[in-house]
Structures are given as structure tokens and as C-alpha cells.
Amino acid sequence: MSYYPSVIARPNSAGFAGRTVHTAGPPEYVIGLLTWLYHGPFGRDLDAMQRFLINEHPGGWSQLGDDPTADTGWNNDKQFGRDGFVCYCHGDRHKTLAPFTQDSDATFVDWLYVISADGIDVSQADWGDSEDFNDDTPPAWRHLGRVGWDDDAARIKTIVRSVTSPA
Template identity: 25%
Template structure:
């Protein structure tokens, strides 16, 4: 279950793929672990954005002036109440951007873009790449690429937050949702799979 009361500064980014194995995206300051981001992103794709990954990318990446402070339950708009309750326990909190960030010299904050060339220097811990087939989860403490979680995966699935568990050579470390049937209107859950076309790069 998502827990807004225990927000942690776990830096991550959400990005779209670019040429080759590259990506370009935006910084997210809080709660960057898979157990927080993946349920929100999967549900947002399946319901709020009507399975339109480009519309989702525009909202999460292109339309953000500076960066995200945190992702909130507004991403669950349109999802069945039973799914929202299962993910949040009835709690609600909005997504918040960093538009009001105050810089040391008082100048306007700059957009906090993240790419495959800058992620290391920005001390990113997790990356979420929005591919057409699913979300590539990168544990940047260990690799530059990662396994892909299929868009059809049930958002109630339990996701492992241990950085070493997300190897590009193995299927994503997930535990099936406890319920045997997916929420109304959602496609049947598919197993997460390794991102086979991309060679592993160990850090």
C-alpha cells in the first residue's frame, strides 16, 4: 500500500526512450522506489491516460517546468474505487511539482532534466523509462539498464525495493497481486520480463 506519511528523499526520474539505449526525462525528488512509483504509473496508464503512453509522457515529462517533488493519487483518476482503496487505504495526496523551489542566489529554478548521460552525476537512484511495451526500471546503483514491467501488470502487485533485485538479466522481481482477477476494465496481468534487446552494463 502506498504510504504518504513516510515519504523519503529517494531520487528518481521518469523518462521516455531516445536513440539506442538512451533516455530523456525529469527528476522526481521523493519516494522513488518501485513499490511507490510502479503502482501509480501502471494505474495511470491503464485508466487516467487510457493506455496512451505518449499522453502520459507529455503529462509527466514535457509539461513539467522544473521537476516533481512527489507523485500523488491524482494519477489514479478514473481507476475503480476498489483499486484506489487497495493502493491508498483511503488516503489522498496531490502530485506536487518543484516550481516554487528557491535557489541559493534567488534566480529562477532551472528545469531538472535527466538523461542517460547525466543521471550518474545527478546521483539518481532509480529510473522509470516509459516504453511502448512497459516501464523499464533501472536501479542506477547497479546498472544502466533494467527489466521491463509490462503495462498490463496489476497495479496491486507487490514490487521489490531492493536495488540489487532489479537486474536486466532477470525478470522483474514482483509478487502477483493477492486477488485472482484484475480490477474492472484492466487487461489481464502479464508477467514482467527482462529487457532482452539491450546488453547488460554493470557498474
């Protein structure tokens, strides 16, 4: 079973910078969740959403959730089966990592979601013909499309279908 390891990032002058999410879920889930978080708990405040997902959690995420006000910390006594956000930098863990960028080793990352004022740019790691995923060469990111914050379900389905269709 795939855990869909991903990166949630913001654009910058060099490309992007963000945090990894170990168990993000399939793209249709992540796109829906990010859109809901933007409209719901963050009240269309993109800066607050980016701060929460990227700046305030430098260890990255074990999993995402739907309530940013709930305790996000790692609990050694209950690592699995928790609902909601679980980070690697609060609670029983205090991990700090450099931001994940376009130059980072993406060996175990499948998806990239860059969140900006325009919406969510969805990309998939493309290793080309490489058979050696451990050579520290970052993948090319195959851009699948952008979902606007106010796009309807049909637009989201178009992006998600491109995920499952050959390039």
C-alpha cells in the first residue's frame, strides 16, 4: 500500500520550499483537504495557512488533518490511529529539518503541492529512466495542473484524472 509521501510548499524565487508529509493520502484527498483548510479553518488567509503548514512545523508531518487547532504533537504512546495533524517537531519528538526545495533529495517523495494565491499547483516526481533512486539527483517535477481555490469539483477531477493517465 502506498502512503503517498508528499511535499506541501510555497513558491519562492528559486522554485519552492516546504515540508514533507509522510502519509498524505492520494492526490484527490490532499487537494480536497487543502482547499477545505483554505476556505474553512484558515478563512482564506493563505499566509496563516502557509505559516502553519510550513513555518511552524520544521520537522514536517507524519499526517495531515482537518483541525489546525487540535494538538499536533507526536505521541510515542499512540503513534498510529490518531485523527488530525501529527507533526515530527512537537510533542514527544523535536525534529527540525531544512525546508524541502527543488534541490532536495526526493527519493521517497511522490507528490508536490505548491500553494499560492492562485491555488494549488500539483506535480508528480518524474525519475525518467533512472534505475538508481539513491544517486542524490533530484527528480524532475511533472506539473499536472493548477486547482484554483474556488474551482468546482469538475476541475479538481480533471487534475486528478491526469494523475492516473499516462503522460
